Amino acid sequence: MIASMLRAGAVLALPFLAAGSAQAFELKAPPKIAFIYATTVKDGGWNEAIDQGREALADELHTKIAVAENIPEDATSLRNAIDLYVKRGYNIIVGTTYGYSEAMAEAAKAYPDVAFFNASGVNNSDNMESFYARTYQAWYLAGMAAGDMSKTGKVGILAGFPVGVVNWDLNGFARGVQAAKPDAQTIAVFTNSWWDPVKEGQVAEAILDQGADELATNLSAASALNAAEKRPAGAIGYQLDMSAAAPKQIITSVVFHWDKYLVPRIKEVIAGTWKPEPYGWFEGLSSGVVGLAPWGPNVPESTKEKVAAAEKQIIDGDLKVYAGPVLRQDGTEVVPAGKVLPEEDLWTMDYFVKGVIGTMPKTQ
């Protein structure tokens, strides 16, 4: 699930394992689709966002899609589930976590006539494609809104563990904050857990106590937003539109729209035109898989306009979130002016950018 999906970044020195030939994949039988989840789909976060994509896909194709939940991220459990589905004639199988990567790649080798997809995975082959979104682009926009609205010049964000795909969100957010207010600071705190609404609420308060007047969560518990609502401080959610948790104070949420990827992709598979991306599918705002939820009631028009302008620039490719100069927290240079952070360095990001208050645990 999300835990291991995010661990991806920590392990990932090389981003995606490449596939070989450029032959389009063809199904040998009528399409039958199954989704496999590591946790319940009703998690109010990562899995539920993917499941919404699955529902949209089912509506679009007028078909039923099988769902298996709580399949642990070990090779045996996943392989059993895949074997059962394949035996029953399923030939499009979608996994939803980094932890499935290796076992699913093995299965893809064993069943060359079955199309495999894995969200936040790392393996790709002639019949398997991993997919993830450039979430840091949406976080940059969220940061701009928070920075623009902040009066204290301090905003906060809480997150799970310090791994690449989390760190790029935090740093993207901080750079967005600075784009709106150059001297604003971003307080970043790791909870060191993925599933702890009690802690997330308490950590949110710790951040607000340090003077932040806008608060974002990179996790999915409503309690953090609830703390902001009570303070009151502006609130930004993640994965799904979390406005229900802070109806007055919500600014926006960084949300996934996996249907934007799944629907056209699975249609390609069915049409026989699908060629798996050799390094996995990895797109951002322009694809629509990640973006911002509708604005909250307190967001001024001027903020909305600024963010909309930046969004257009990112989509057009005129604005790169990690374009130099990028400085580390201590002022050392990561990317010089005029250069852009190389793609593979995204996955191994293990530092905070300048302007972040927080502790990045040392990995070595």
Add this chain to the structure above:
Amino acid sequence: MSGFLLSWAATVPDYAAPLLIAALGLVICEKAGVLNLAPEGVMAVGAMTGALVVMGGQGPWTGLAVGALAGMALSLCFGLAVVVFRADQTLTGLATVAAGLGLSGLFGRDAVQKPFTGLPRFGETGWGADLPRLLGQQNAVIVLALVLMVAVGLWLGRSRAGLRLRAVGEDPAAADVAGVNVQRVQLLAIAASGLLGGLAGAYLSVVSAQVWVEGMIAGRGWIVVALVIFAGWRPGMVLVGALLFGGAEALMPRLQAVGVAFPVYIGAMLPYALTLVVFVVAMLRQRGADVAPAALGRVFLRQDRH
């Protein structure tokens, strides 16, 4: 600096209260000689039930009460297995954890991540709006937890029933000869621990988070098990331990928020490391045997009486 300390101190009771409540229950249970590893599962059921009741339109106190009762129900299943059917206490405890987590996931399925209004803090009520921060951050259950601690301490140490319960935990055979109904005492102790474990779980969902998520106990049940060992099964020390564990947990994110380079993983390890140290020290001083109830974890069979 004083602002930092004040805001930290004000949040410590919220971290400590659920640990204290569940650990008091566990002390009662283990003083009666029943080794109980079930808190994680019992708290999960309490949290889920409490949240569902409040979401269903009932008040937070009803949610806390029903959560406590649900915890007691699961705990009694554990009691039935270990006291009546004499199953192995360690294994049954672990099975109860699994059952509790599974049941809460099953019944709470459609309630995940739906925020609700739980028990307000003193500072959020009409009469308490002007309280200083240190008091305004607290809530009625925290007061209840302190009252419970004193009550459990007095009851265990000073009352006839408490003496009987401790006798069962030290030497069930002797207690049996003295006319104590060993099984009934143990079942009641297990029920009490379930009641308090369920209340602690419901505290987490109804008071702290005001939202329910599967797996939200997140290891606190295991901390409670460690805490009771740490405290040497003494209610007063349970309070000290809960404040220590809760205080450390509350401090970690606050240090990060001001940018202090503190090794977070060591911090997260601290409660467990501390428990180990205390345990080892107690053993080295050859007090270990005195500290733990002598018959803890032993299944009492009347026919084996010596």
